[in-house]
Amino acid sequence: MNDQTTDPMDAPTGTPDPQVFVDYLGRTRWFGGKGRPFAVTGVRRVGLVPGSVPGGPVVLLCLAEVTYDDVGDEAADKVEHYQVPLALYPESQQRLEHALVATWDDPGAGRVHGYDALHDREAMACWLRSFDRAAGEPGGNLVDEASSLAFHRLPGHDLDLESHSTLFSGEQSNSSVAFGEDALMKVFRKVTPGVNPDVQVHEVLSRVGSPDVAALYGWLDWVDPEQRTGDHHDADDPDDTGGGVMQLAMLQQFLRTASDGWDLALSSVRDLFRQPELHASEAGGDFAGEATRLGRTLREVHLLMAEHFPTATVRGADLADTMAGRLPAALSAAPGLEEHRESLEALFARVRALGEVPVTRIHGDLHLGQTLRTALGWKIVDFEGEPAKPLAERLLPDSPWRDVAGMLRSFDYAPRVVERTWAEDDPEGADVRARKAAEWANRSKNHFLYAYADGDIGDEQRTLLDAYVADKAVYETVYETRNRPTWVDIPLQAVAEIGAP
Ligand SMILES: Nc1ncnc2c1ncn2[C@@H]1O[C@H](COP(=O)(O)OP(=O)(O)O)[C@@H](O)[C@H]1O
Numbered sequence: 001m002n003d004q005t006t007d008p009m010d011a012p013t014g015t016p017d018p019q020v021f022v023d024y025l026g027r028t029r030w031f032g033g034k035g036r037p038f039a040v041t042g043v044r045r046v047g048l049v050p051g052s053v054p055g056g057p058v059v060l061l062c063l064a065e066v067t068y069d070d071v072g073d074e075a076a077d078k079v080e081h082y083q084v085p086l087a088l089y090p091e092s093q094q095r096l097e098h099a100l101v102a103t104w105d106d107p108g109a110g111r112v113h114g115y116d117a118l119h120d121r122e123a124m125a126c127w128l129r130s131f132d133r134a135a136g137e138p139g140g141n142l143v144d145e146a147s148s149l150a151f152h153r154l155p156g157h158d159l160d161l162e163s164h165s166t167l168f169s170g171e172q173s174n175s176s177v178a179f180g181e182d183a184l185m186k187v188f189r190k191v192t193p194g195v196n197p198d199v200q201v202h203e204v205l206s207r208v209g210s211p212d213v214a215a216l217y218g219w220l221d222w223v224d225p226e227q228r229t230g231d232h233h234d235a236d237d238p239d240d241t242g243g244g245v246m247q248l249a250m251l252q253q254f255l256r257t258a259s260d261g262w263d264l265a266l267s268s269v270r271d272l273f274r275q276p277e278l279h280a281s282e283a284g285g286d287f288a289g290e291a292t293r294l295g296r297t298l299r300e301v302h303l304l305m306a307e308h309f310p311t312a313t314v315r316g317a318d319l320a321d322t323m324a325g326r327l328p329a330a331l332s333a334a335p336g337l338e339e340h341r342e343s344l345e346a347l348f349a350r351v352r353a354l355g356e357v358p359v360t361r362i363h364g365d366l367h368l369g370q371t372l373r374t375a376l377g378w379k380i381v382d383f384e385g386e387p388a389k390p391l392a393e394r395l396l397p398d399s400p401w402r403d404v405a406g407m408l409r410s411f412d413y414a415p416r417v418v419e420r421t422w423a424e425d426d427p428e429g430a431d432v433r434a435r436k437a438a439e440w441a442n443r444s445k446n447h448f449l450y451a452y453a454d455g456d457i458g459d460e461q462r463t464l465l466d467a468y469v470a471d472k473a474v475y476e477t478v479y480e481t482r483n484r485p486t487w488v489d490i491p492l493q494a495v496a497e498i499g500a501p
C-alpha cells in the first residue's frame with residue numbers, strides 16, 4: 001500500500017467496466033434505485049476536471065447509466081444517469097479504501113485505482129481551483145474545450161483555496177462537500193439534461209441579493225457533445241433550458257451558523273413535553289416566534305420568485321383535475337387512503353369552482369428539513385423540487401400555496417414524530433402529550449400562516465390551501481408506505497381530518 005503518488009499519471013482514456021458500478025451504487029446513500037432490480041447498462045465518460053497538480057489525482061467524471069427491470073420498455077423512468085466523479089491514482093490509496101469504486105488497466109494510463117472523488121480532499125481541491133480560475137475568465141466562465149466542462153462563477157466572493165473539504169454524512173439524494181467554513185459544493189448525483197432548478201433559483205435570488213437563501217458562488221455545466229444543438233445557452237434567461245447542457249454541481253455560501261429547522265422543531269416539542277403543565281406559549285419549547293419569522297421569510301422568497309420568474313394563471317378546474325388525477329395511483333399504492341376517497345374528492349371538487357389561480361416558480365418540496373436557522377435569520381435550501389418528479393414538471397409554475405401547505409404538514413409531523421419515541425419511555429402520559437402536540441402544531445401553523453399572509457386569508461385562498469394540504473398528505477401517505485411504513489399513521493390521520501370542523 002502506498003499513499004504517495006510518486007509519478008505523475010498519463011491521461012486515462014478509458015472507463016471502468018459498468019459492472020463495478022452495480023456494487024458501488026448499492027452501497028451509497030444517494031442512489032435512488034436501491035431495492036429495485038437494475039443493471040448498469042453503460043458508463044459515459046464526461047471528461048477530466050481541469051486543475052490537477054503534479055503528484056495529485058486525475059479526476060475523471062463518469063455517468064453511470066442505470067436501467068430498471070421493473071418497468072415496461074417504453075416507460076420514461078426506465079433509464080437514469082448517476083454522476084460518479086472518480087479520483088484516479090496509479091497506486092492504491094489506503095486512506096480512501098472505503099471509497100474505492102474500481103481498479104482497471106487503462107489504455108492510456110496503465111493500472112489505475114478509482115475512488116469516489118467526493119471523499120478525496122485532493123480531488124475536491126481540483127474542483128475548487130477550477131471554480132476559482134473561472135472568476136478570472138471573461139464573464140466568470142471557464143470552459144475546458146477537452147472535456148466540454150464549463151465552470152461558472154458569480155462575482156462578489158473570493159474562494160478560500162486553503163480550506164479543506166469535508167463530505168456531509170446525512171441522508172441526502174445528492175452529495176455535499178463543505179470547504180472549511182467558506183463554501184459548500186453540492187454534486188448532483190441523478191442528472192438529467194437541462195437546467196437544474198436548484199441552480200436556477202439560487203442564481204436568480206443571489207443576483208438580486210436575497211437574504212433568504214445561501215448566496216450562489218458558481219456552478220458546473222457539461223455540454224454533452226452528442227446532444228449539442230448549436231444553440232447558445234443563456235444563463236440569464238430562466239426559460240433557456242440549454243441545448244445539451246447538463247448541470248453537474250453548484251457552489252454556494254456555507255452557512256456557518258446554521259441549525260436545521262426540523263431538528264430545532266423537534267427540540268422545541270421535547271421541551272414542551274418535559275413541562276406538560278405549561279401552555280405551549282409559556283414553555284421553553286414555544287416555536288411561535290420562529291414560525292412567524294419563517295412565514296415572513298417564505299413570503300419574501302415567494303415575492304421575489306414572482307417578480308423574477310414568469311407568472312401565469314391556471315384554471316381551478318385544471319388544478320382540481322390534477323389533484324384528483326393523482327388519487328387512483330395513490331389509492332393503489334396506499335390502500336389505507338380508500339376510506340377517505342370521498343372527502344378528498346369533495347375537497348378537490350371545491351377547487352374546481354375557484355376560477356383562475358395565480359401560479360409562478362415555487363420551492364416545490366418545502367418542509368422543515370429544507371430550512372436552516374442562522375444568526376441572520378431563516379434560510380431556505382434545496383430548490384430542486386420533488387426528486388421523484390420529471391425535471392420538466394419540476395420547472396413548471398405552481399401555486400405558492402403548495403409550499404405553504406408543505407410547511408403546515410411539517411408542523412404537524414414534528415410533535416407526532418417526538419411522541420413516537422417518547423411513548424416508549426412514558427406510555428402513561430400519552431393523552432396529555434396528544435393535547436400538547438396539538439397545541440404546539442396549531443400554534444406554529446397559525447403564527448406561520450398569519451406572518452406569511454400578512455394577516456388573515458380569504459375563503460378562496462383557504463380552500464386552495466386546504467386542497468394543497470390534503471394533496472401533500474396523500475403524497476406523504478404513499479411516501480411513508482414505501483419508505484417508513486411505521487410512520488404512515490402520521491399523514492393518514494391528517495387525511496382523516498379533512499372536512500372536520
Ligand atoms: N448553504 C448551506 N450551508 C450549510 N449547510 C447547508 C447549506 N445548504 C444546505 N445545507 C445542509 O446540507 C444538507 C443537504 O442539503 P440539501 O440541499 O437538502 O441536499 P439534497 O439535495 O442532497 O437533499 C442539509 O442538511 C442542509 O441543511
Ligand SMILES: O=P(O)(O)O[C@H]1O[C@H](CO)[C@@H](O[C@H]2O[C@H](CO)[C@@H](O)[C@H](O)[C@H]2O)[C@H](O)[C@H]1O
Pocket residue numbers: 173262365367368369385386387406409410411413414476479
Ligand atoms: O427532503 P426530500 O426532498 O427527500 O423529501 C422527502 O423526504 C422527506 C422526509 O425526509 C419527506 O418529508 C416528510 O417527513 C418530514 C419528517 O421527516 C416532514 O417534516 C415533512 O413534512 C414530511 O412531508 C418529504 O415528503 C419527501 O418528499
